[in-house]
Amino acid sequence: MIEEIIIYSTISGGVYALLALGFTLIYGVSGVVNLAHGSFYMLGAYMFYVLGTFAPELPPILAVILAVVFVILAVVFVGVVSSILYRLTIHPVLGDEVGVMVVTVCLALIFQQLMLLAFGPPNVPVDPLIKGSVPILGVTVTYARILAFAVSLFLFASLWIFISKSKIGKAMRAVSQDREVAMLMGINTEKLYMLAMATSSMLAAVAGIFISGSTSGVAGAWIWMYPLALSFSIVVLGGLGSIKGSLIGGFIIGYAEQTVIIVAPEGGQIVSVVPFTVMVLVLLLRPKGLFGKRIEMED
């Protein structure tokens, strides 16, 4: 049981960190609390399913390559959609917190209803990229989960390097520190916001494809809520806008979640309580999160 908890929660923790990274990125750069983050997760999974229906019968190796292409296509699609939506809907209300949240909740509900209209209430299957499993410490772990873990760690690391080293990453950090001064330095903030939004939603889409593929194997119109809950509880735990915080928070939430699933009676039913309870506790004890900046007097 202990081994199960450790292995499963390490794997899901890595993917959750990726999910939360997107959420914290867009908040850190433009101050948008993107409640539609879970919808991009859902959209990624659905797009992958839609592309998969076009796939012809192929030998296994070609099929894997095709699936990788599909993942990339789906993720790029989500990125484009999200940056366009950002420009059309979120940008006009930027700076007004009530407005931003209402707009993003609206977007989330619009995606939910669109998916219901297009695919109906039944879940659609999301296939894992590779099949098969391997025993680790006596626990059977599917290759899909290991792949999800590896991909998310890779993406996390590369994004961290991108943000801390590259020119665009530096521009993003500059904008998050002081928007007006960044504009004076010749940074096109609007484009940068769109880019940050696209990156953030692409991370969500990757997480969507890999999590739905490796755990439940299905995607439904309501799956956006739980990832959203996860990502904001992780982000609150780690501190809004902190990359390190989202990595550590992801693992903490992953452990807490798996422990509840395995230990509590009918744990699967109350698993959604976990992230929220952690979040409320964190805010009670340490309102700015583990690595967050002081928020009380920010304006």
Add this chain to the structure above:
Amino acid sequence: MVKSYIRRAYSSFTAHVFDIPPRLMAFLFLLVLLVIPVAGLNPYYLSMMIYANVLAIFAASWDLLVGRTGQISLGHALFFGIGGYSTALLFKFFGLPTWVTIPIALLIGSSVAVLIGFPCLRVKGPYLALVTMAFPIILHSIVKWTPLSYIFEGEYGIRRLPAFFAFLPIRQQRIAEYYLTLILFFAAAVIIYKVANSKTGIVFVSILDDELASKACGINVTKYKLMSLIISGLFGTLAGCLQAHLLKVSNPSMFLLTWSFTPIIVTFLGGIGTIYGPLVGAYIYYILDKYFLAIQLPRLCKYFGVTLPGEFEYAKLLIFTLIVLVLVIKWPRGIARFTTDKLEDLEEARDLDERGPRIWKRYERKKK
């Protein structure tokens, strides 16, 4: 003597109501609401109006907290569900009558507001919205949890709650329920409106405008935020109680995001920060939803020989969400506010002791 009193009352009434177009409209609106059941409305529309009254109370309470005090709550369903479940549990375990359970439920609701107020009001902005969103989702999972089903009865919820006027025949029962909800609606509207325009209400608006400045003026910001949350929670709970007894069931869906989102739709339809906006918005919402989309549109489609597919149910929420999206971005004043503004422009703006929310100023500032 009596005559002069009546005359004075009448003249002050005309001065305060008839001479001010928005108030005249509100008065006429109330008159129409009062005579609706007498006009022999179809029971379907009557129950539509009953639920519109309940939603109006709920949305007005949201507006006090968000539109006036600026404390973003995306989880008002918490109070709704608390109301429904506490009255249902009191009935289930103690067999108390409705007129006892509802006041106790209100007490429970306001104590919950105090309880969540302490963790919530320490944080602000995005954190606050996320925390408030968390509570109803936690409770939704808990009331559905199978090991606790001997208390909350799981997925189906607590059924067979007593109706309000069970001793009357069904038709009169509806009318009585209508008047009950109308009276409560009126009381809630007056109380919330008076609070919002009292001295306390001005402090609420100052917190919305600039929390730091209010703090600097020596205002105990936390106290006022908590006060706003308690009043808001009280009426939210009332709406939940009413809904539970009208539907005769409290089920986990009362904690769903839909119930947190409906007051937002309604408030933005009417105009955020106005208090009277959501009251009007609730009726507009129900008329759009239950009359135009549910009755007139299928009829129209039938006339043109088109049948609506079953998926149309999903398109309803889509339509409302799109309306809200457009309203938030393009027209944050909403319908009620827009109308009153137009009326005031026609008739030389008066001092309406409308100290007005400043929420639109942010939009105006941004547009520059």
